[in-house]
Amino acid sequence: METAPRPPRRGRLAVPLLLGGALALGCGAYAWRESRAQAAQPPVAAAKAPAIRVHVAAVERRDVPVVLGGLGSVQASQTVNIHARVDGTLQSVNFTEGQNVKAGDVLARLDPRLAQASLDQARAARAKDEAQLKGAEADLARYAQLVQKDYASRQSVDQQQATVDGLKASIVADDAAIETAQANLDYTTVVAPVDGRMGIRQLDAGNIVHSGDATPIAVLTTLKPISVVFALPEKDLDAVQQAAARGPVAAVATRDDGTVLGSGTLAVLDNQIDAGTATLKLKAVFPNEDERLWPGAFVHVNLAVDTVKNALTVPVAAVQRGPDGLFAWVLGAGDAATVRPIETGRVAGGVTVVTRGLDDGDRVILDGQYRLRPNAKVAVVGDIRAPAEHLAEGESGRITQ
Template sequence: MNDQPRDPGKPTDQAAEWRAPTVEKGDEQPLLTRPAPRARRWRWIAVAVVVIAAIVAAWFWFGRATEDPAKAGRGKGDPNARAIPVVAAPARKGSIDVYIDALGTVTPRNMVVVRTRVDGQLMTVAFREGQDVKAGDLLAQIDPRPFEVMLTQANGQMAHDQAQLKNAQLDLERYRTLLAQDSISKQQVDTQEALVRQFQGTVATDQGAIDSAKLQLTYSRVTAPISGRVGLRQVDPGNMVHASDSNGLVTIAQVKPMTVIYPVPEDNVPRIVKRTQSGEEVAVEAYDRSGKNKLATGRLLTFDNQIDTTTGTVKLRAEFPNQDGILFPNQFVNVRMAVETKADATLVPTAAIQRGAPGTFVFLVKQDQTVSVTPVKVGAIEGENTEVQSGVEPGNLVVVDGADKLREGSKIELVDPNARAAQSASPPKGPPKSDKGGQGAGGQGQGRRSKSGG
């Protein structure tokens, strides 16, 4: 045992390094102490628990993700994998129409703003708003009395001037008789002839005034210039109307037939021109905004004589009978027009076309009852048929139902489409066991509560 004296300020062993130093009064620096061994031990235990929990969670997650493909029915090349029932259909040769889709605006065949041709007070309105009218039907009546007075004045002036003309003609006959007897000069006869011609001109002017008064009186009756449907009236009876009114009295739109104007890309112009020049009628279909409900079927009427350089499109006009009145002016519709018919195309059901990471593809059924992901190039689409330009040959089987569970090499079982539809429509047999067990547990729990409560 060493009895040498030791310096009080100098540590003699390792534990002395962690002893709290003496802090003088007024010293504001924090004290540094070594953590207790027990606290460090609990910290390492907590870290170990967290790591173990993370490992267990990762094992559970990846274990479910890498479940046996045979059990999931999606094994790739596994002979023991359960076959997935699917419905398949063969690719075939056939004809299909090539369509152009566009957004169009419904426009009336004719649109007229009815304005009065004379100024006056509007006495009556002879139409109902929204009524269908025919050309020549009375629409409104303007006060006719001023025009009747004008006609009466014109007729009176006509009678006055005709009387003067008659008298001048009689005097001319007398002057000619006297000239033949050499009783008057030739100058008097010439003067009388000029007076007769003057009165004849006056009578002709009077006849023009009469015709104008009659026309003005006719214009006081406002009639429909075309057949169509009237809109909302712009003027109420009792107001003064003028021929210069911009809004007019009412608007008439010819809605039977109706037309639709729509643009198509300029690349389609050659095919459209070729089909119209052949004399073949080009069918055009109009759909609602959703593109699902067909509103009407018509025909291509004409197209514009120039291409819009800003959009690279040309405007087309199609005509629809619109006997049911379902098309309305300024309505937006989706237009579908057949511009070409492919007679020898490879067709598959539209339901067979899949889209995903490989692009556009189909599940091709192979002879070993497995499927192969086959990329295809899609052409025209017409309802339930789609043209395939490459990837599938006529006679190849493609999956049309049940493709959501397939992948490359999945084993399949071909089923009848009617049987599959019946299976999908049949209700489940009985409640699930979990529900039944839950009800039983609930019933036992209620029994225990009743017993304890009793």
């Protein structure tokens, strides 16, 4: 049986190739027509970018106080541990915890009977010695008369004179014993040595107390005036000394949140710098009439040491830092944002002194700087005035150099 001959291999491949070519030609023609149609249409206008909303502030000239700030602790101007000065039984406690007392007020009383007995004994000993002295002086006078008539020896006169002198010395000792006994009796009444405020009572009536006890009856502190001991960096020493040479240096004590607790003056500069911390200790004194400063509290102290006159200033928020240093965004012509390199000096809470780069009348951008680009259009939504009125009072926070 004969088999029909197979068609040539070239004929079988020609069909797919023809179909693929036809498909490619069709796609190309479609693409060409679409491109021509799009080219014939008018171009669409690019959307206009919206202006960036910002707040601005004018560059202003003002007097900026130079205030040095340090952290310190409040200390009572006087702290007295109230102890008994003699041994005895605590008979009564005559103060209320937290009471304000005056110097001389009775705080406690001890049982006075033993001290009174010692005083009576000393007085009796003096009376006895006085009586003996009178008799000895009379005998001395008789011996003096007898020796003139040779009825007594000179030796007996000398011996009697020695007896008289000894009794006189005993009376002096008796006087000292009386004073000691009287002082011990007085010490049974415990009085306030200074004006101040009483603390928590440590001992109750009925306890036996001794002059050497470590635990006081209570602690008395003087709150008016009150002191704050604080530290400043070593580099601030010259500024503080120059300010002190000109007159009293104003000090303001504040909390962490800036709340003013009191105003006073610098009282003491320590006589040495702490080599371990490179800081200088200072003490400021505050009247503390409202008792807002309390011993043991930590506060910030601002010292007004100088004033920069007629300084060019901007709000702190306007100062930006970049790879090449400090700069500010300035509102230019046509409400376009421009970059201006600047140099700054002192910083006072709220404002920065600008020493170079800005001029009077410039307006700086305070917010939204991260969205700005050179010549970007901005829309001013507010014109803010930097705080200045309270700078001289030290209420705006710490001012650095």
